[in-house]
Amino acid sequence: MDSSVDISSELNSRAKGDYGEGEAAAINLSPKIKELVPSDEHSYVQEMVNRNRVVVFSKTHCPHCTDSKTLLTGRGVEYKTVELDQINNGSQVQNVLGSITDARTVPRIFINGQCVGGNSDLKSLDQEGKLGELLKKAGL
Numbered sequence: 001m002d003s004s005v006d007i008s009s010e011l012n013s014r015a016k017g018d019y020g021e022g023e024a025a026a027i028n029l030s031p032k033i034k035e036l037v038p039s040d041e042h043s044y045v046q047e048m049v050n051r052n053r054v055v056v057f058s059k060t061h062c063p064h065c066t067d068s069k070t071l072l073t074g075r076g077v078e079y080k081t082v083e084l085d086q087i088n089n090g091s092q093v094q095n096v097l098g099s100i101t102d103a104r105t106v107p108r109i110f111i112n113g114q115c116v117g118g119n120s121d122l123k124s125l126d127q128e129g130k131l132g133e134l135l136k137k138a139g140l
Contacts, residue, residue: 041092045100049110053138054079057097057108060086064119065107071122075131077140112138 048055054072058065060083072079084090084106098104101115109116111134116122125131 041089041096042100045093045096048080048082049113052080052110053112053140054135055082055110056080057082057084057093057106057110059084059090059106062106068107068109068119068122071126075126075135077135111135 045057048057054077056065056068056072056079058069058081069079069081082093084094087093094104094106097108101108101117103118105118107118107122109118109122116125116134122131125134
C-alpha cells in the first residue's frame, strides 16, 4: 500500500481558483498517512517473511537501514521493505522482531525465511561471499 499523500491535483485545482462554495483556500498538508497493518503484529511479521524472499524491516531515517537497502539494490536484489516508522503499530512490530530475533535494532533482514541479522551482519555475509549463496538458495 502506498502511504504517500498525493496533493498535486488539489494544488493545481486551487491554484486556478477552483474552490467549492464556502470552501477556504487552505490546503491540508498533513503528514503522510501511516500504513495500516493487522493488529496481530506477530502474524504480520510472519506473513511478510513467508511471502517475500527478502524482507528488510527498516526505518526511513536510519543510516544503517539505508546502507543495507543500498547494498541489496546494488546486487540487483528485489526485496520488500517494511518501514516501521510508517506503519500504525511499528513499535509493536519492532517488539515482535526483538522477541523473534533477539535484537530489536533495525534493520532486521530476512532472506528465504531466515533472519540474517542487521546491517553489519549483511555486510559481513557479502564480504565473505556468503550473501550470494544465500540469495541463490532463495532463487534470486
